[in-house]
Amino acid sequence: MNNNDDPFxxxxxxxxxxxxVDQNQKFYGNIKTIDAQRIARDAGMDLVCFNKPQxxxxxxxxxxxxxxxxxxxxxxxxxxxxxxxxQTKEIRFSLTIADNDIHHKIRQVNEFLDEGDDVIVTxxxxxxxxxxxxxxxEKINSILDLCKEHGxxxxxxxxxxxIIVRLIKHHPAENNxxxxxxxxxELKTT
Numbered sequence: 001m002n003n004n005d006d007p008f009x010x011x012x013x014x015x016x017x018x019x020x021v022d023q024n025q026k027f028y029g030n031i032k033t034i035d036a037q038r039i040a041r042d043a044g045m046d047l048v049c050f051n052k053p054q055x056x057x058x059x060x061x062x063x064x065x066x067x068x069x070x071x072x073x074x075x076x077x078x079x080x081x082x083x084x085x086x087q088t089k090e091i092r093f094s095l096t097i098a099d100n101d102i103h104h105k106i107r108q109v110n111e112f113l114d115e116g117d118d119v120i121v122t123x124x125x126x127x128x129x130x131x132x133x134x135x136x137x138e139k140i141n142s143i144l145d146l147c148k149e150h151g152x153x154x155x156x157x158x159x160x161x162x163i164i165v166r167l168i169k170h171h172p173a174e175n176n177x178x179x180x181x182x183x184x185x186e187l188k189t190t
Contacts, residue, residue: 009046009066018059090120095129106146113151124162
């Protein structure tokens with residue numbers, strides 16, 4: 001996990017001069033490493049180097065509590081991962097599903113879409129239901145009509161015993177842009 005780009009605590013003197021910022025964000029400029037370590041020790045903190053200096057380059061160091069900084073940095077990256085985490089959820093319907101169950105599952109689909117997840121809506125036909133494929137298409141279209149405010153259909157796959165539809169989050173800004181473009185085109189043509 002420790003790359004050359006990761007910050008590290010300066011315990012042993014490996015370079016003569018560093019650029020230093022202390023815990024109060026005071027910039028010292030170029031200072032000897034020994035003096036920087038002494039200032040950090042007096043403050044009860046660590047001297048942390050944020051870059052490996054190359055030839056003719058100075059190391060950039062800060063005085064801070066390294067363990068606290070590392071914890072906060074890991075906490076921030078975990079939070080960012082959680083925010084950016086996108087999942088695919090699947091909701092299954094059947095041809096004989098009751099209206100109450102449809103509304104409950106539609107509510108779930110809309111919640112998933114509002115959270116930013118992709119949703120796969122599946123309608124599976126069993127036994128003699130396979131001979132009524134047109135009823136299945138009507139049912140899936142009515143289900144998608146109830147979801148169109150929150151998501152839009154990306155693709156649809158049909159087999160002889162099931163219909164699979166993938167929905168993604170609907171961005172209202174996109175619709176506003178399309179409406180503005182359409183209005184501009186109408187204005188230009190008139």
